[in-house]
Amino acid sequence: MSPASAAAWVVAVLVSVVSAVALTVLVRQRDRVRVELARTDPLTGLGNRRALHETAEPLLDRDGRLGLLLLDLDGFKDVNDTLGHAAGDEVLVQVATVLAATLGDRGTITRLGGDEFAVLVPDPQDGDRGVAELEVLSKRLLAALAVGDLHAGVVPIDLQGSIGIAVSGPDGRSLGELLQRADIAMYAAKRARVGVLRYDAASDPHSTGALELLGQLRAAMDADQLALHYQPKVSGDGGRLLGFEALVRWNHPVRGLLLPADFLPFVERTHLIHALTRWVLITALRQAATWRAQGLQTSMAVNISAVSLDSGLLGIVEEALALTRWNPADLVLEITETAIIHDPVGARAVVERLRERGVRVAVDDFGAGSTSLVHLRGLAVHELKIDRQFVSELVAHPEDDVIVSSVIALAHKLGLAVVAEGVETGAAADRLCALGCDELQGFYFARPLPADQAMAWARAEGMAGAAVELR
Structure with missing residues (x-):
């Protein structure tokens, strides 16, 4: 093989290797993007239900303590019915921004769908102190909504919410149990118009x-x-x-x-x-x-x-x-x-x-x-x-x-x-x-x-x- 042919062969091999590496990187980037998209709510940019499971389950598998706050907006249906779904989506994006800013690094917020959001709080304190901590955080989230300057176009929107609280251990061992029981507490809070309630087995119709x-x-x-x-x-x-x-x-x-x-x-x-x-x-x-x-x-x-x-x-x-x-x-x-x-x-x-x-x-x-x-x-x-x-x-x-x-x-x-x-x-x-x-x-x-x-x-x-x- 002549020197020129050998050089060409080396260049071809290098190009092939570089191309293969680049392709591998692109494939991996694509896969990461796909995974991230699969974990992300496309409207608000928050995590979605899949992200909630992927975040919560490792903590629960290690028997770590976990607080779950389930938030539902009160009266949001009126926004969609009166102003249209595009306006409702605009408001949901603002709600997500307000909630995420208020939560900070204290937990992870996800949108489960519609006007329902979940917040995971790792390692709350034991017993009543932990419940009180979660109640205070819940009230801060609701207070932030109340003063969040929400609007649809030029129309000001006044939204309130209801939050149900469940704590791993006493209220459930799996994420499914915590979601179910936080949901029961949230609807009890909505009916009683008290804003925040922790799950109580005595008032659970499914107990x-x-x-x-x-x-x-x-x-x-x-x-x-x-x-x-x-x-x-x-x-x-x-x-x-x-x-x-x-x-x-x-x-x-x-x-x-x-x-x-x-x-x-x-x-x-x-x-x-x-x-x-x-x-x-x-x-x-x-x-x-x-x-x-x-x-x-x-x-x-x-x-x-x-x-x-x-x-x-x-x-x-x-x-x-x-x-x-x-x-x-x-x-x-x-x-x-x-x-x-x-x-x-x-x-x-x-x-x-x-x-x-x-x-x-x-x-x-x-x-x-x-x-x-x-x-x-x-x-x-x-x-x-x-x-x-x-x-x-x-x-x-x-x-x-x-x-x-x-x-x-x-x-x-x-x-x-x-x-x-x-x-x-x-x-x-x-x-x-x-x-x-x-x-x-x-x-x-x-x-x-x-x-x-x-x-x-x-x-x-x-x-x-x-x-x-x-x-």
């Missing part, structure tokens, strides 16, 4: 105890373990019986008498709530029809869970009215502010259908939540029930007096009747009467009573033959 209780409740409806107690609603001057409110109780064979707070939070997360609503409605109206035949003229009020406030409720109401031949004008369905806030459009549609049917609708616990007056104006309800927190201290606290008097005046201007619940003293009853409150309800008149005792109370008070007075 062993809760599942057992739900199974027992299914049988309890067939075994006559459920009962209704009835609390009177009287006229503003306290002289006339206007109706009763039906309140469910469970005569548990082992745990004794259970109040709604002991089992309804579990039931509301299952389809069993519809069966329970049907049972309560039919039982209450049958009892009211029996009383009416005995000379006790009264309306009947039944509480409706926010979960039940959908089109299926209309069929349940129609069935109950037909089975009992009850006048729909003498039925009052009480819905909470939470139900209105959760789905104002859906709530309005159901309430309008109920009104067309002749059923009366009341907003329960008014003042405990944050019902928009715009929502109230567009909602075809008949009455407001002032939350007991304002009524119970009405005489002792002048500011409560101002709130109650303002609500009564506002409701009357809107053509609504007002019911004050939680009336516990004669002084409160007198003051409410002076303010023009239409109906009163509370321990001052009577506690919730079994059906036979409710009739006995009405007779003792001389109200058994009272005519129903509906506004």
Whole structure:
């Protein structure tokens, strides 16, 4: 081989080697980019669900302590529905920036999808100190959102959030368990409108105890373990019986008498709530029809869970009215502010259908939540029930007096009747009467009573033959 040929051969070999090395580098870079893209949320640039797993699982495999914060934005659906998804995406990018800046190097933030974000906090302190640390961090994140100057174009956006906290060890060993339990805590925080909650097994409808209780409740409806107690609603001057409110109780064979707070939070997360609503409605109206035949003229009020406030409720109401031949004008369905806030459009549609049917609708616990007056104006309800927190201290606290008097005046201007619940003293009853409150309800008149005792109370008070007075 000539020197020229040898040199050419060497050059060719070097070019081939360099090309192979360059190709290998490019392939590796490409693979790294692909892996990074697979771990990255394309909208916000944060890590995605895969990144969450890849970050958390090595820590959990080493039995390291890990805190998980699950954040969901409150009311973000309104941004998309009102301004469009492009505007919603713009806001989500800003939210991600605010959260990441606030978190700093204290943890890792990922976007799981939609308006849901997860924060991993490695090595929180043990016990209550660690939980307190995570709660403080959660509140800082929510506070940063509140002052984050969010906007869609030139439109300012006011967003709040709810955070559920789960801690490895006591709340779960795997990331799947932590996500599930943080999700339960987050929705509990959203329902209670408290911002931040740590997972509590006692309120978990999927825990062993809760599942057992739900199974027992299914049988309890067939075994006559459920009962209704009835609390009177009287006229503003306290002289006339206007109706009763039906309140469910469970005569548990082992745990004794259970109040709604002991089992309804579990039931509301299952389809069993519809069966329970049907049972309560039919039982209450049958009892009211029996009383009416005995000379006790009264309306009947039944509480409706926010979960039940959908089109299926209309069929349940129609069935109950037909089975009992009850006048729909003498039925009052009480819905909470939470139900209105959760789905104002859906709530309005159901309430309008109920009104067309002749059923009366009341907003329960008014003042405990944050019902928009715009929502109230567009909602075809008949009455407001002032939350007991304002009524119970009405005489002792002048500011409560101002709130109650303002609500009564506002409701009357809107053509609504007002019911004050939680009336516990004669002084409160007198003051409410002076303010023009239409109906009163509370321990001052009577506690919730079994059906036979409710009739006995009405007779003792001389109200058994009272005519129903509906506004």
